Amino acid sequence: MNAIDELTESFSRLPGIGKKSAGRLVNFILKADSAYVKRFASQLNSLQEKIKPCSICGTWTESDPCPICTDTMRDRSVICVVEQPQDVATIESSHEFNGLFHVLGGIISPLDGIGPDQLNIASLLKRISDGSVTEIIIATNPTVEGDTTALYLQRMIAAAAGIKVTRLASGLPVGGDLEYADKLTLARSFRGRTSL
Structure with missing residues (x-):
């Protein structure tokens, strides 16, 4: 070669x-x-x-803690939980979220031998234990594994009183055509419908 x-x-x-x-x-x-x-x-x-993972949230950074975790203008009462560090950059590019992040480092996937202990869940629970967090937004991908991880997190966080747990909406994309939507996406769109 x-x-x-x-x-x-x-x-x-x-x-x-x-x-x-x-x-x-x-x-x-x-x-x-x-x-x-x-x-x-x-x-x-x-x-x-x-480049190393931030010691607080787990996103990729040159400085530790990362610029997001050290930004005093961000809403510290809301944490968005994502699967991977690149998901932070994706959400940041939307300019719609001004809270903090937490990177799990993967999702629960028993077939791949990945359980809750292999993810950064303990550090998330530690972050919310001081009582300053009022909402956790779970932004895992809308897959079977992503939904399993979201459900697991919801149950773990439910023990912490006063914390609202939400999930990103999923459904039809902007400009999407119903004719090409798969059944699962269409079902999610009906379940997540909103008032006009």
Whole structure:
């Protein structure tokens, strides 16, 4: 296996990158400016050294605690619970949420051997134990595992009196067509309907 094949194989292991896309990336790098390639390689090489999970919420950060956890303008009474660190960036890009976050680091998935003990649930319960949190928004994906995790969290948090537990609404996307909606999405849309 030559250097091109090795790099193609490495790129193809990235999520969403198949063999053809990996080959295109390798060819792009071969044609690119040498300074760009060196900078890119240096950035990749130092990524895991520079970026770590926030000790409070678990999102990726260069400074610990992260800028979200240290922002005094954020609503500290609401915590949005997400599966992965990249979910924080997705929600932040909407500019609709001004509370804090908590990253579980996955979801409950017995088939994959992932139970509640493998997730950052204990640290969430510790965060809400001081009584300053009034609402937990569960923003796990609308999958069987995501729903199982949400139900488990709801039961664990229910023991903490005075904390409202909510779940992100799910259903038809904006611009979606009923004709192409799957049965589960349509069922969720009916259950989560709102008044006009």
